[in-house]
Amino acid sequence: MIKFVMNGEIRTLKACDPTRTVLEWLREDQRLTGTKEGCAEGDCGACTVVLGELIGECVRYRAINACIVFLPMLHGRELITVESLGTSKDMHPVQKTLADLNGSQCGFCTPGFVMSLFARYQDTDPELPKPVNTVLAGNLCRCTGYGPIQETGNTLQPDVSVQSRFGGSQTVSLLQSIHNSDAGEIIYHDTNFGTPRTAFIPTREEQLADLLDEYPGATIVAGATDVGLWVTKHLRNLQTLIFNGNIPSLKGIAQVNGGLTIGAGVKYSDALKQLASLHPDIGALITRIGSVQVRNSGTIGGNIANGSPIGDTPPFLIALNSQLTLASQAGERVIDIEDFFIEYGKQDLRPGEYVKSVHIPALAENLFFRTYKISKRFDQDISAVCGAFSIYLDDGLVKDARVVFGGMAGTPMRAKACEAALIGKAWESETITSACHAMTHDFKPMSDMRASADYRMKVAQNLLRKAFAESQTSGRTRILEAQ
Ligand SMILES: Cc1cc2nc3c(=O)[nH]c(=O)nc-3n(C[C@H](O)[C@H](O)[C@H](O)COP(=O)(O)OP(=O)(O)OC[C@H]3O[C@@H](n4cnc5c(N)ncnc54)[C@H](O)[C@@H]3O)c2cc1C
Ligand code: FES
Ligand code: FES
Incomplete structure (x- = not known):
C-alpha cells in the first residue's frame, strides 16, 4: 500500500x-x-x-x-x-x-x-x-x-x-x-498482459537482498531516470520491480580516509557538495548531468549499474581508481570499478547482487586531475565524449597515469596505449603529442547522432591537450553552479 x-x-x-x-x-x-x-x-x-x-x-x-x-x-x-x-x-x-x-x-x-x-x-x-x-x-x-x-x-x-x-x-x-512504513507487496493485475505486476519498497538492505534472491529477474528502480523511459518510450512490460529509494543505508555519504564512500542510492543533488569538494571538476561535471529535475531523481548507483558507455560518472570514478561494493544475500565483495564494465550491456553483477556503494580514494598530493564533458548542448545533454585524467607526477616525470573516456567504446574505458606513452616520460608537450597518437590504437569509436568517429577521436585527443595546457597555468578557477 x-x-x-x-x-x-x-x-x-x-x-x-x-x-x-x-x-x-x-x-x-x-x-x-x-x-x-x-x-x-x-x-x-x-x-x-x-x-x-x-x-x-x-x-x-x-x-x-x-x-x-x-x-x-x-x-x-x-x-x-x-x-x-x-x-x-x-x-x-x-x-x-x-x-x-x-x-x-x-x-x-x-x-x-x-x-x-x-x-x-x-x-x-x-x-x-x-x-x-x-x-x-x-x-x-x-x-x-x-x-x-x-x-x-x-x-x-x-x-x-x-x-x-x-x-x-x-x-x-x-x-x-x-516514514519508513512498510508498503508491503504491491500486486497489480494488468489485463493487457495477463500476468500480475508486482512491486516492493524495501526499507532495509536485508529485505532487498532477500527479494533479489527470491525474484532474480526483478528490476531494481532507483531514480527511474533510465527505467522510466523503458516504460514510457520502449513500452516494456516490467513484471517485478524493487524500489530502493526508501533504504536509508544506501543513501549515506561518508568521509573515509580522506576519500568518499557514496551509497548507491545517493542522488546527484545530494552528492554534489562533497564531490565538488573532492575536486572542483567533479562538481562542475555533476552540474552538467541532465537538469535539476534529473539530478534530483537520478542516483550515482544507477549511473554505474546501467553500464552505459556514455554515463558521466564512470570515467572519473575509474580515473580515481574507485572501488565498488556489491552486495547480496551471500555477503559483500569489493571490486575495482573499472572491472565492473565487462562489455557493452554486460556488467560484473551476479544474480541476486546489487550495487551497494562506491568508494573514491583521497586524491594523492602528486596527482594532477581533470575531467571534462563534451556534448552538443551545455545543459540537459548526454556526452558525446567524457574524459577523465589522473596524472601522477614526480619531479616533472609521469610516474603513473589513468586516462579514461566515455563515448569512445562499448564501455567506459581506459586508454592504455596512451597511458603507456605517458608513463616514465617528462610531462611536456612532445610527450602529449606521442600520447595523442598512441590513443588512436586504443579506440575505434562509433559514429552516431551525437558525434562522428573522427570527431570523437579528435575531441578525446584535444581533451588530453587541454588537461596538459591547464597543468601549465596556475590559479585556474571554476565556477561551480550548484544544482
Ligand atoms: C532527461 C535525462 C537526461 C539525462 N542526462 C544524463 C547525463 O547528462 N549524464 C548521464 O550520465 N546520464 C544522464 N541521464 C541518464 C540517467 O539520469 C543516469 O544514468 C542516472 O544516473 C540513472 O540513475 P537512476 O537512479 O535514475 O537509475 P534507474 O533508472 O532507477 O536505474 C538504471 C539501471 O540501474 C539499475 N540499478 C539502479 N540502482 C541499482 C543498484 N543499486 N544496484 C543494481 N542495479 C541498480 C536499474 O535496475 C537499471 O537497470 C539522463 C536521463 C534523462 C532522463
Ligand atoms: S513531460 Fe516530463 S519532462 Fe517532458
Ligand atoms: S512558455 Fe510555452 S512555449 Fe514558451
Whole structure:
C-alpha cells in the first residue's frame, strides 16, 4: 500500500500499477491537469512537480519530472502540484510574480516553470546557491523566450511566513507517521498482459537482498531516470520491480580516509557538495548531468549499474581508481570499478547482487586531475565524449597515469596505449603529442547522432591537450553552479 502526503492529508493507494507514472495518475485518475505532458522522457519540464522528503525534522523540497517517476516512488513523501500552490484569486508569490512580470507565456510550459521556481523558492540552503538559469535549464519554452521568467526568478525572495504553508509541523508529523512504513507487496493485475505486476519498497538492505534472491529477474528502480523511459518510450512490460529509494543505508555519504564512500542510492543533488569538494571538476561535471529535475531523481548507483558507455560518472570514478561494493544475500565483495564494465550491456553483477556503494580514494598530493564533458548542448545533454585524467607526477616525470573516456567504446574505458606513452616520460608537450597518437590504437569509436568517429577521436585527443595546457597555468578557477 502506497502512502504519501498531498494537500495536507495522507493519500493511500491500495492497488495501483507500479509502472504508472505520477503524471498519468495526476492527469488521468485525479483530473489534476495543471501538470502537463510534453515529452514523457524527462527532457522538457512541462510535467515538473515538487516532492517533499523528510530530512531529520525538516522537509526538503525538490523539483522532479512526474513523467518518469512511478507511483511507488511517492511512498513516504509529499507531492505538491501546481494546483496545490494557489488559485487565480489567491496566488502563491511565485505565481503572482510570474504573472506580474509577464512570464506566464503559454499554459503548456508555465506550470512547469512555476514548480521549478517554487522549489527554488522553498529551498533556502545557503551553502548551495541556485542560479536561476541552472534551476530553469530543465524547463523548455519553445515560443517567446526566457527573459520574463528569469526576471521572476531573480525578483523572488523567499518569504518565511508564506513558506510555512509548506514544510510546517503538520506536514512533518504526517510524513513522520508514514516514514519508513512498510508498503508491503504491491500486486497489480494488468489485463493487457495477463500476468500480475508486482512491486516492493524495501526499507532495509536485508529485505532487498532477500527479494533479489527470491525474484532474480526483478528490476531494481532507483531514480527511474533510465527505467522510466523503458516504460514510457520502449513500452516494456516490467513484471517485478524493487524500489530502493526508501533504504536509508544506501543513501549515506561518508568521509573515509580522506576519500568518499557514496551509497548507491545517493542522488546527484545530494552528492554534489562533497564531490565538488573532492575536486572542483567533479562538481562542475555533476552540474552538467541532465537538469535539476534529473539530478534530483537520478542516483550515482544507477549511473554505474546501467553500464552505459556514455554515463558521466564512470570515467572519473575509474580515473580515481574507485572501488565498488556489491552486495547480496551471500555477503559483500569489493571490486575495482573499472572491472565492473565487462562489455557493452554486460556488467560484473551476479544474480541476486546489487550495487551497494562506491568508494573514491583521497586524491594523492602528486596527482594532477581533470575531467571534462563534451556534448552538443551545455545543459540537459548526454556526452558525446567524457574524459577523465589522473596524472601522477614526480619531479616533472609521469610516474603513473589513468586516462579514461566515455563515448569512445562499448564501455567506459581506459586508454592504455596512451597511458603507456605517458608513463616514465617528462610531462611536456612532445610527450602529449606521442600520447595523442598512441590513443588512436586504443579506440575505434562509433559514429552516431551525437558525434562522428573522427570527431570523437579528435575531441578525446584535444581533451588530453587541454588537461596538459591547464597543468601549465596556475590559479585556474571554476565556477561551480550548484544544482
Ligand atoms: C532527461 C535525462 C537526461 C539525462 N542526462 C544524463 C547525463 O547528462 N549524464 C548521464 O550520465 N546520464 C544522464 N541521464 C541518464 C540517467 O539520469 C543516469 O544514468 C542516472 O544516473 C540513472 O540513475 P537512476 O537512479 O535514475 O537509475 P534507474 O533508472 O532507477 O536505474 C538504471 C539501471 O540501474 C539499475 N540499478 C539502479 N540502482 C541499482 C543498484 N543499486 N544496484 C543494481 N542495479 C541498480 C536499474 O535496475 C537499471 O537497470 C539522463 C536521463 C534523462 C532522463
Ligand atoms: S513531460 Fe517532458 S519532462 Fe516530463
Ligand atoms: S512558455 Fe510555452 S512555449 Fe514558451
